[in-house]
Structures are given as structure tokens and as C-alpha cells.
Amino acid sequence: MSYSIRFLAGWLLAAGLTTLSVGAQAQGTVTLTGKVSGRTNDTIAVSVRENPLDPKEQITYARLDEKGEFRMALKLDGPARADLVYGDDVTDLFLEPGDALDIRFRGSNMAGSVRYKGKGADANTYLTDVAEQFIENDGFQVLPDNIMLYEPGFLSFLDYRRKEENKFLKNALEDNKFSEAFRHYAQAEIDYSYANDRLTFPDLREQVVATEGRLKMSPAFYEFLNDKSLTNNAQAMQSEMYQEFLLNYVHYLANSNGKLRTHPDFYQACYDIAKTQLSGPVRPIIMGRVLQESFRFGHVKQSAAMLADFRTVDTKNRYAPVLQQDFDTHKAFAIGAPAPEFRLQTVNGDSVSLRDFRGKLVYLNFWRTTSGLSLRDLPYAADLAKKFEGKNIVFINIALDENEGAWKQLVTSKRLPGVQVRATGGMRSPILRAYALDDVPAYFLLAEDGTFLNTKPKRLSSRAAVDEIKESFGKASTYTSLLSNETAK
Template identity: 45%
Template sequence: MRGLLFYIIGAVGLLTAEPATAQGGATLSGRVSKPTADSIHLRWHPQPLDYKEQTISARLSPKGDFQLQVPVTAPVLTELSYGDAETSVFLEPGDALQLKFKGEELNTSLKFQSADGAAHKAAANANNYLTEAENKFANNEGFQVLPENIELYEAPFISFLDYRRKQQLKEYKSAGGPEAFTSTFAAFAEAEINCLYANDRLTYPDLREQVVSTGSRLQLTPGFYDFTRDAAIVPGPENAPTSPEAQEFMLNYVHYQVRAEGKPLSDPGYYPACYQLAARTFKGAMRPIILGRVLLETFRFGHYDHATAMLADYAASAQAPPAWLALLRRDLEAHKEMAIGTPAPPLPLRTAEGDSLRLAVYRGRLVYVMFWDSRLPLSQRELPYLKEVVKQFAGKPIVFVSAAFDEGANKKLPAGTATAPSVEPAVVPAKARPKVRQSYDIETLPSFVLIAEDGTVLDPNPKRLSSRALLDDLKAAFGKAAAYRAVRLPKP
């Protein structure tokens, strides 16, 4: 299913190309007529919080036959691919399905049937419906928000969403409705339809502002967000944890509601507020998924102390499988370097006079570091803005460090800047440059980092000197490290 994440709820065994013997697995077998490739592939995410996919493959026989043994222990939405084509397949433990399609026409010719008489008819019905629905809606640009429908004003946009949902429900009922499917798939299919509607409506204002050049944000009618107060929408279909649309909507709802309660993304307590709201709002199987996804965001964009406290609460109260918790702990550790609130990595510097310089001498002040190389055009482009930015913060407890990666850089600083008391021209010694690049995650030059008054990372990717928004960000940065520390955190 294009544009969606694919998740499995529950653990799976080790995947190999050999037939699996895990109890409760599913079987896909079939024939490809007029084959155009020699293998068929099935892939999915092993758990809702894992970005990595698992894949199993099968080679076609000379006649085009194949068989895939899928070691699933819980309902799973997978992606079947053949050549350049791909389509979604919904599997439950014990399913045995036969499928057939023409080699060049996977999406339009694919048909499912039970491999064991009537025993798996519901599974075949589900996947035939899924294939037809994808062809009519997911693969039809006219039913997508982007690229054109996002340009609609509020009333016609809602009409578009209403019409699309009506047509999707019509397709669902024509396929037999819930009576033709298992209760698990019926819950999944209904969640996909309703949460796609809810998510597209919820994200419409922000997405339209990003995409449509109108010069100002669209003014919405007072009742635009009333749908979020519908109990059928929030907390939503928590009996359908395999639904990517339900997960996306619930996570986006958390962000929307926290902002509506007065906490912008720049607030030091933003991610703890998201976590606490999600903990209050969601129950059942969906709760550990949404809480876990808030944690993943916090690991990347939030404060390290907040992330560790929230993860401790998750371990104590989320009732998540041990594998999920282990993955979260590994992810936190992987993003520890340069996380907000962690000590800034050592930065060996040499002054223009040849003396060694350590960032510790600037404790009590903000430190805005520009890593650059005067021989590079992009670095040269930033230099004219340095003097003006420094001027805006004259007398403030902030220092701008010009950390050059070439020996002659200091001679090329703008006139008057090198002697300003709030600017420190410096060079990264040649032997230290590989380590500094690694420690500060420098891929290209120029690169920037903002360090708090207490020597911890405050922003690993601040705006560059040429950005007009940098001045506002720096003004808001004074004392922000202390504001992070003052945030009330969940206790396990």
C-alpha cells in the first residue's frame, strides 16, 4: 500500500528463505503467468516501532509457481512486490491463500482464493477487497490530497473528503462488508477509511500552508476541528492496531491537541506534554504504539533527560512487549550523541595566536559554533552575515565561535569581526578534524551547533547565519537549558 507504513503487531521468528515452521504462520502460494521476473518478495516491519523491514523471497519455478511461508504470529499488513509493482496483503496466523496474476499486471490482474476450500474464504475476500480498493483509491491521483486537492478552500476540501469516504465505504460494503471478513480485518478496513478522512482533515491547514503560496494562513471556520470531539474519532479505533492510518492520525492528533493547549513545538515541555496526553487519551493495544512513537520523536528532537524519564515510565506502565522496549532502549542510545541536554562533545580549537581553546571557558554564555572552510563557496556565503548577527547581540551573554577547517580562514573574516569581543576566531587542528566531524555529526560545511550556558547541546542543528529566523531563535535560547530542566516529567 503506497504511502503507508507496514506494521506487524507481535513478535516474529528469524526470517530466512527456507520454509518456516513457526506455529500459526501463513502461506502464500500461486502462479505468475507470463513472468517478467524470477522472484517474488514479501516485506513488512517486524514491530510498530521498528523502521527496518523484514523480507522473505521465493524464486519462481519454470512454470511460474511459487510459495512463501510467512512466520506471523499476529495480524500483519505486508507488501508483496514483483518486478517494479507492489501491492498490500493482509495476513492473519493460519491463513492459506492462493494467488495468481500476469507478470506485467500485478495490480490489475491479482486475484486471491482460499487454498483450502472455504476455510480461508474470508482471508481471500479481504485481500481481493484490499487490491480493488488500492486500485480505485490509493493509486488514483484524483482521490489523493496531493498534489491538487490541497489547493481547495475549506468547504470544497471537506466535500472532497466526504465524497471519497462515501465511495470507500460503498466499495467496502459491495465487497461484503464485515460479514465477508474476519472481525480483525473488518476493524482494520474501517479504521483505514475513517482515519484517512480524519488525518487528512486534521493536517489540511498546516499542509496547505506549506504547499500553497497564498501569502497567509487559511482562515478556518470556527467548527473546523469539531470532528476531533467525536468519540468515534478520538480515541479512535483502538481495536485496529495494524492500521497505519489509525496510527498516523492518533499521533498527529496528539501533536495538534498539545499545540491547541498552548505548547508550541519550541516549548521545552512539548514532548513530555505529548507523552502525557497520549497516556491519558489512548487505551488498549494502541496505547503502547502511540506512546512508543512519541518516544522515538523525543529521542530525535527532544531533551535527553526527558527521553530517559519517559522511557522509564513506558517500561513501567505501557505494558509493551519486551522486544519493543529493547528496541526503544537501543534507539535512545543510538541518538544520545548530540542530543539536546547532553554535554557538548570535546572541541579542540586553536586561536589565531596559536593558543589552545576549550569551550569550557564560555560557561555561563550561549555558544554558537560555525564549522566552516573558507575555501568552500557555501562557507563564504555565510561570512557577510556574521558581523550583523554579532551586532544584534552586543552585550548579551553569547559568543560566536568561528571554528575553521583551514589554516587561512581567520584572514577572511569580515572586517571588524575578528576583534569583536563576542566573536572567537579559531581553527580546528588538522589531526582533530576527523574526530570533530564524527562527534558533531558534520557531513557538509558550513555546519552549526548551539551550546547552552551549562555546556550542554541546546540545538544540534540551529539555523544558519543567513537565516532571518536565527535572531528570534537565539533570543529565545537564553535560559532555555534551565527551562528544560524545570519541566515536570512522568514518574514510573
């Protein structure tokens, strides 16, 4: 599962903020004016992401005058989550067409000193107060301490936090005039922070608390998911926490049906769940989120088939172009894509090509003799090769060394096992570009048919590398069989 943890909420929202329309709303203008005391930068910016599946942001800049004052205007189609950015400092905004905000803060500490006046000030003051009261308070966060709790204690913590947050919101509603859109947003942030933290608790705890095994939850732990209003809630559309919860909910349902991330049809199962169990405007968004996961971790042919199906759902073509671009970006290194061919010289002066090892599992290790991390992995590489001696796998070690003599001396003196080859040109070698490498060490696991099976396998020094390799034998044929069955349907 992917996680949206409360102690990280400020950073998660700052990473990309979404403009989500609720029904048909006319485009309007938001005006922002203000002053920076003791300015440390010459510009200020507001960042809005119009498409929840597109990482590109709409950024509007304003230059500060000699007094530190600024003015900017931006167009919005409806209520929007946004970032106010000043240097390295970021704070959250909630903007609606027609807002006219006056924003003032100290240049040395925007997030801690920002104050608002004008239309829209109440909502943004509330966000600032929530951050100070809850997000920046470790006592209300899952990490680092509350994750150590067991089920009863963790549920007590979540219930208490939700109670306090609801009390805080209730008091704010009595003292301020919030718009309907913001009221729905504020409530959704509370409801779905609770739901998401509860849903992901067992998985997150298993990862963080390494000294204990996975907790076995009581049957009542997941009963909150029986509330169908949680999954199809049009009033929560502007909450990123809502979308994060739905993605994790889809993962949970797939796991409950026996589909794990390591299974070839995991993303297809998630896609089908999102398609059949969700409705309304959030449905294509979550289907698209699953597709984006599949583009990175699923089989390229399976992803292509799901993308084609998605076009029948996205009838207004709002998300499909963005997803197509994302697919095109990742397809060259997706599972099932053919690995770039090469022919390189061995330490003995012979030449070998990747094609020579067709029919075997291939572990590629890109390294060089001047890389400390690469040298540290040498004994682990030898141990791994010994463990799989006689098995249907070959370890190809590709050195990106310009100094052939130094490479040969190290390989022969250390009696390095596996296939030892060198790419001429070192870090300027064509193979570096072919495999999109920035540095070494880098590893790839290739299937018996010469296609990518894992573009980021466990490092040679990782204890989990052995189990990962064992599980990879014959996996390509499993994908092929699965895809053939789906085509037959």
C-alpha cells in the same frame, strides 16, 4: 503535527508495515507462490514489521527459477500489513495465517500488473483496486490542489471522498468474502484517512500555502473529535492511519492546552495525554511514538524519566527494549546532553576550548573553504554576527580544512567575524566523529551550560535564524527549572 497524507499513502505504507495481533491468535503459515513474466531481478521478498515501534523488518526472500516462478512461506502471529518487494517496485499486501496466495505480475511493472488467486486473493485485489481508484487519482488527494481550498470547500472534498470510498467498499463486500479482520482494516483506512486529513488540514495548509496566513477554523470544524469511538477503537488496530491519527490527536490536545512544540514540556504533555486518555493495546504504542519524538527533539533527562514511567505501563516488556535502544542511539545528541569538548587553534595562533565560552549561547558552524554551500553562507554569517553584537552569544566557526594557508588567507582577507578556528586533519579530524558529521556545512546551537539546545538549527542564511536564536537565550535554565519542578512532584 506529523502528517499521513492520502496521496502519499502508498509510500507511507511501504516504509514500514506492521504485524498487529487482534486478541490472542495462534501463529500460522502464509504460503506465497507465483510467477514473474519478463523478470528483471532474481529474487522477490515480503517485508513485515512485527513491532510498530521497531523499524527493523522481518524479510523473507525467494529466488526465481528459470521460468520466473517462486515459492515462499512465512510465519505470522495474526493478520498483518506487509510489502511485496521486487527490485525497486513495492506493492501492499494484507496477509493472514492460513493464506495461500498465487501472485503473478510483469517484471517491468509489478504494482500496475499484479494479480492474485487463492486464499487471501479477494483482500489483496481490493487493495490494488483502491490504489488505482483513489490513491493514484489526484482528484482524491489532499495535495497538490485540494489543500488550496478554504474550510467549506475542503470539508466538501473530504465528505465526497469518504462517500465514494464507502460506496466502493460496500460493493466489494457484496462481491467478495473478506475476513472480519480485513473488513475492520478496510473500514478503518477510510474512517481515519478522513479524520487525520481533517485534523491536520489547518497546519498543513499553513505550511504549503505560504502566501496566506493560517486559516481560522469555525467552531464546528473540530466537532467530529467529540466522537469518543474515534480515539479508542480496538477494531482499527491494524490500520496505520489509526495510529497516525491518534498521534496527531495527542499533538492537537497539547496545542489546545497551550503547549507548542517549542515549549520545553511539549512532549511530557503529549505523553501524559496519551497515558490518560487512550486505552487498550493502542495506548502503549502511541505513548511510545511520543517517546520516540522526545528522544529526537526533547530534553534527554525528561525523555529518560518518561521512559522509566513507560516500563510501568508496558508490563509485558514488548516495547520497552526497543525504546531503550532508540533512546541510547539518540541520547548523545539530545537536548540537554553535553556537547563534546574541544580545543582548537585560532587564526591568530592562540587556542580556545568550548569550555572557555561557558555562560554564553554558542552557535557552532562547521565549514571548509572548498565547500560551495559553506562559502555561500559566509556573508550571512557576518550579518548574523553583527545583529547579535554585544549579546550573550558567540559564533564559533570550525574549519575542517587540511590546507591551513588557504584557510588563514580566506579568513583574514574577508575579515570573517566570530571565533575562527581550524581542526587539523580536515574531514578526518576527531571532532568530525565527535559531532557525528558526514559533511559540511553543519550547525549546532549550544545552551549557556554547554549542552545541546538544537542539533539542527536554522541555517545561517535562513531568515528564521534570528528569531530562533532570540528564543534560545536562557532556554536551558527553563528546562532545568521545569525538570526540578517535576522531580519535586
